[in-house]
Amino acid sequence: MFEKIILVTRKTRLEELVERLNTRAQARFYLEHAGQDFEDYAREDDAYRRALDGLHGALSLGLPVQQVDRSLVPTFLFSGKEVVVAVGQDGLVANVAKYVGGQPLVGVNPDLSRFDGVLLPFGVTGARAAVRKTLEGKASVREVTLAEVRLQDGQRLLAFNDLFLGARTHVSARYTLRYGDTAEPQSSSGVVVSTGAGSSGWLSSIFNLARGITESTGGVPGSAWRMGWEDPRLAFVVREPFISRHSSARLISGFVTAEHELVLESRMPSGGVIFSDGVEEDFLAFSAGATAHIRPAAQRARLVVP
Numbered sequence: 109m110f111e112k113i114i115l116v117t118r119k120t121r122l123e124e125l126v127e128r129l130n131t132r133a134q135a136r137f138y139l140e141h142a143g144q145d146f147e148d149y150a151r152e153d154d155a156y157r158r159a160l161d162g163l164h165g166a167l168s169l170g171l172p173v174q175q176v177d178r179s180l181v182p183t184f185l186f187s188g189k190e191v192v193v194a195v196g197q198d199g200l201v202a203n204v205a206k207y208v209g210g211q212p213l214v215g216v217n218p219d220l221s222r223f224d225g226v227l228l229p230f231g232v233t234g235a236r237a238a239v240r241k242t243l244e245g246k247a248s249v250r251e252v253t254l255a256e257v258r259l260q261d262g263q264r265l266l267a268f269n270d271l272f273l274g275a276r277t278h279v280s281a282r283y284t285l286r287y288g289d290t291a292e293p294q295s296s297s298g299v300v301v302s303t304g305a306g307s308s309g310w311l312s313s314i315f316n317l318a319r320g321i322t323e324s325t326g327g328v329p330g331s332a333w334r335m336g337w338e339d340p341r342l343a344f345v346v347r348e349p350f351i352s353r354h355s356s357a358r359l360i361s362g363f364v365t366a367e368h369e370l371v372l373e374s375r376m377p378s379g380g381v382i383f384s385d386g387v388e389e390d391f392l393a394f395s396a397g398a399t400a401h402i403r404p405a406a407q408r409a410r411l412v413v414p
Contacts, residue, residue, distance in 0.1 A: 269306030274298020
């Protein structure tokens with residue numbers, strides 16, 4: 109059933125600095141000159157390297173192990189016969205899950221003292237057993253609902269946590285929002301569409317703001333927006349909607365299902381974008397003439413859990 113193990117890695121903060129500044133010594137000078145702790149960067153880098161060394165030994169299970177940097181994942185050709193192991197922060201799992209199709213994904217926390225690891229249920233010592241169970245078809249798996257946006261020209265983007273539709277810069281986004289049988293022109297800071305997995309992230313911060321405002325004015329905010337990872341719905345929220353002669357603010361939130369999609373038609377002459385999971389470099393252009401259809405994706409992420 110499986111032919112190889114793909115080990116997806118990420119550059120540490122120190123590696124990224126050394127790439128930019130050429131040497132480790134220059135990275136140290138840069139950080140210390142800025143009043144930051146170089147040793148913290150070095151400890152993180154050392155812990156990650158030790159984790160990778162340990163994983164290469166632990167994953168000797170009779171199949172080839174191929175290490176792939178996360179920057180290559182969007183263009184990497186997955187055959188469907190790999191077990192994918194992501195070792196890094198939670199965001200690495202979220203970004204990898206969109207590209208691996210239905211393959212099981214094992215999240216490994218390289219530094220238990222540093223990262224919360226909501227999506228990283230296994231440490232380095234537990235990774236071997238998790239992968240072995242996956243190879244044997246005995247692993248427990250959670251299927252996570254992904255969000256999908258399609259443009260009228262066929263372009264498509266998936267999201268593990270959330271989609272953002274709006275302007276590239278901090279100017280107002282202009283668009284027409286259609287939800288159900290109602291449509292209205294809007295001007296806002298953009299629209300966030302969240303999955304159940306992402307409902308504890310960006311969506312929760314929006315409701316933290318709403319909670320603070322409503323509590324200070326005597327209101328009581330609802331709590332029905334926290335969803336499970338397997339929830340088949342998506343939730344959308346319009347950020348900071350502005351009411352004017354040309355824009356309304358009646359359709360500011362709701363749930364999106366396979367039968368009840370969300371549609372946005374861009375009214376921005378330029379600079380409109382759609383990106384997922386906070387990765388602004390991987391985006392779809394969303395300027396005038398573009399229409400985005402958002403609904404839960406048919407594809408599910410399959411995360412291996414203890």
